[in-house]
Amino acid sequence: MSAEPTIHVVDDDAALRDSLGFLLSSEGYKNRAYESGPALLDHAAELEFGCIVTDIRMPNMTGLELVAELKRREIALPIVVLTGHGDVQLAVEAMKAGVVDFLEKPFSNEALLRAIRSALAAGADEAARRAETDAVDSRIAQLTPREHDVFEAIVAGDSNKAAALKLGISPRTVEIYRANVMSKMQAQTLSELVRMALSRQQR
Numbered sequence: 001m002s003a004e005p006t007i008h009v010v011d012d013d014a015a016l017r018d019s020l021g022f023l024l025s026s027e028g029y030k031n032r033a034y035e036s037g038p039a040l041l042d043h044a045a046e047l048e049f050g051c052i053v054t055d056i057r058m059p060n061m062t063g064l065e066l067v068a069e070l071k072r073r074e075i076a077l078p079i080v081v082l083t084g085h086g087d088v089q090l091a092v093e094a095m096k097a098g099v100v101d102f103l104e105k106p107f108s109n110e111a112l113l114r115a116i117r118s119a120l121a122a123g124a125d126e127a128a129r130r131a132e133t134d135a136v137d138s139r140i141a142q143l144t145p146r147e148h149d150v151f152e153a154i155v156a157g158d159s160n161k162a163a164a165l166k167l168g169i170s171p172r173t174v175e176i177y178r179a180n181v182m183s184k185m186q187a188q189t190l191s192e193l194v195r196m197a198l199s200r201q202q203r
Contacts, residue, residue, distance in 0.1 A: 037061035
């Protein structure tokens with residue numbers, strides 16, 4: 001992941017692409033322009049970290065269709081959509097589909113930059129959350145089947161005694177497995193262990 005975000009601009013209007021490119025460059029943002037959704041998707045495998053700014057009404061593939069396809073491909077870059085007058089319903093649909101923000105044309109430069117800053121912040125938060133969840137998954141994968149059973153019992157709120165009854169082992173054995181789970185999961189406290197479990201459920 002590049003440390004410097006890239007703003008990916010998708011619009012079939014060449015003049016608007018040039019205008020936005022000039023604005024973003026003058027503000028110090030790396031940016032790339034695409035004349036259509038399929039043009040962006042052609043580069044999906046190497047899209048740099050950042051955000052996507054896309055028009056909602058374009059030939060061949062609309063902004064909404066682009067959002068849906070990016071989601072299908074599990075490309076998690078935050079998205080800002082640009083809408084024309086009377087496209088509020090489409091904008092609401094886009095928000096429901098997961099875009100961070102939408103702007104009605106005509107919009108001010110500051111409004112666009114504010115939306116981009118918000119999208120980049122959301123993207124950074126999501127990237128951090130995904131990295132944390134991936135780390136938790138890798139730790140869980142190291143648990144033995146019995147340790148995994150104890151892990152599930154602990155985060156469900158079972159006491160050592162209740163877990164022992166549920167699993168058909170002694171409370172002392174549960175204590176040993178619990179210590180192993182805490183160590184392998186790199187959890188200092190019970191609340192930290194529960195938070196790890198919840199982070200996986202909230203994906």
